[in-house]
Amino acid sequence: MNMKEIILCYQGEMVLKGLNKASFESTLAKILRYRVKSCGNFKVYRAQSTMYIEPLDEFADVDEAYRRVSKVFGLAALSRAVVCDKNFETICETAEAYLGDALRGVKTFKVEAKRSDKTFPMKSPELCAELGGYLLSKHPHLRVKVKDPQMTVMVEIRDYGAYIHGPKTPGAGGLPVGTSGRALNMLSGGIDSPVAAYRMARRGLALHHIHFASPPYTSERAKMKVHSLAQIVSGYTGNCVLYVVPYTAPQEYIRDHAPDVLFTVLMRRSMMRIASRIAHEIECDAIITGESLAQVASQTLKALQCTDCAQDLPILRPLIGMDKSEITETARAIGTFETSILPYEDCCTIFTPPHPKTKPSVEEILEAEAAMPGLAELEEKAAAEVERIAVRQNEPVELL
Numbered sequence: 001m002n003m004k005e006i007i008l009c010y011q012g013e014m015v016l017k018g019l020n021k022a023s024f025e026s027t028l029a030k031i032l033r034y035r036v037k038s039c040g041n042f043k044v045y046r047a048q049s050t051m052y053i054e055p056l057d058e059f060a061d062v063d064e065a066y067r068r069v070s071k072v073f074g075l076a077a078l079s080r081a082v083v084c085d086k087n088f089e090t091i092c093e094t095a096e097a098y099l100g101d102a103l104r105g106v107k108t109f110k111v112e113a114k115r116s117d118k119t120f121p122m123k124s125p126e127l128c129a130e131l132g133g134y135l136l137s138k139h140p141h142l143r144v145k146v147k148d149p150q151m152t153v154m155v156e157i158r159d160y161g162a163y164i165h166g167p168k169t170p171g172a173g174g175l176p177v178g179t180s181g182r183a184l185n186m187l188s189g190g191i192d193s194p195v196a197a198y199r200m201a202r203r204g205l206a207l208h209h210i211h212f213a214s215p216p217y218t219s220e221r222a223k224m225k226v227h228s229l230a231q232i233v234s235g236y237t238g239n240c241v242l243y244v245v246p247y248t249a250p251q252e253y254i255r256d257h258a259p260d261v262l263f264t265v266l267m268r269r270s271m272m273r274i275a276s277r278i279a280h281e282i283e284c285d286a287i288i289t290g291e292s293l294a295q296v297a298s299q300t301l302k303a304l305q306c307t308d309c310a311q312d313l314p315i316l317r318p319l320i321g322m323d324k325s326e327i328t329e330t331a332r333a334i335g336t337f338e339t340s341i342l343p344y345e346d347c348c349t350i351f352t353p354p355h356p357k358t359k360p361s362v363e364e365i366l367e368a369e370a371a372m373p374g375l376a377e378l379e380e381k382a383a384a385e386v387e388r389i390a391v392r393q394n395e396p397v398e399l400l
């Protein structure tokens, strides 16, 4: 049987947004259109609060489109549906051909029908009862259960045809990327910062990444690893730019001019100043990091206070209250973990003293910075020499 499948997307939290609903929906439609563009010829449209993604010829890759759409924030659930002629017998046969296998795997089910084309001769309750009866005759082990069935067979009679839905799968949740503004994510090669990017994009932030590299202490491979991470999360975050800052000179300067025990906090403040400068240039309104309270010496409250006051943008730390095991679980789920654990050096871990101070005070930090008059100029130069790498979500990820 020739069955034409389409994808149905159900909105999540954004339906609550009242006034903004229209702009949220048009952003979401734009994102969906862009996401499936390179999977073939699709039409994306909206009816009530559901988005429809319909292939326009047999070359369109519905499987790949479904995989991509399941990463689009703003969707609570997805399902596939088949479209057939609006004829009761055809509807029965199509439902059985399309959902028969799924029905064999459950014990309880119900049929729900919606009829927006009022010229269709059967009313919804009648269609439910008759189709339910037909499916029961094919699967005598089944029982109809109106409340909480294991599976719901949905039939919608629309102008263009009859739509028969399969089971729903969870969508990516959250809000469409871009509806909450834009931020700059500090991306290291580690496990945490790609997860931080994912979590903030899920709250509707569009983002770019910034990475600090210190060649020759950090290698070209380490930079490629960060690029791959940005590309993996781009399935969620959308197209973006990875800004790579040549950080060797400021870092060596701090090493040579500051007390060892303050090195890490001073370096983190310096990185924040550069990130902030670039964020302002590219109109990002916040900085995101993968910091988690007390994970390392630079993530104590005192150390965070010192990094916070290095510049004026809000610093978003979505992982602040998460355990490493929870962060790792998310990293696995979004596909960044395997790349994150590749053993390449990060500039944050070179020159680190064996016993960094865990409770630095802002006064001693400012004093140490006053003794580094040459740092500002080196930071300015590093920011000016930043390299821009385009990260495009519809391109296949090249894993290292």
Ligand code: ATP
Binding pocket: 185, 186, 187, 188, 189, 190, 191, 192, 193, 194, 210, 211, 212, 213, 288, 289, 290, 291, 295, 296, 298, 346, 347, 348
């Ligand atoms: P991650 O797993 O993300 O590397 P971490 O636990 O190793 O984090 P740190 O190395 O202290 O912790 O870094 C804390 C945060 O600072 C990172 O999550 C990231 O946001 C940022 N960061 C660290 N190193 C870099 C870098 N080289 N370039 C850009 N940002 C960085």
Ligand code: MG
Binding pocket: 188, 189, 190, 346, 348
């Ligand atoms: Mg790190």
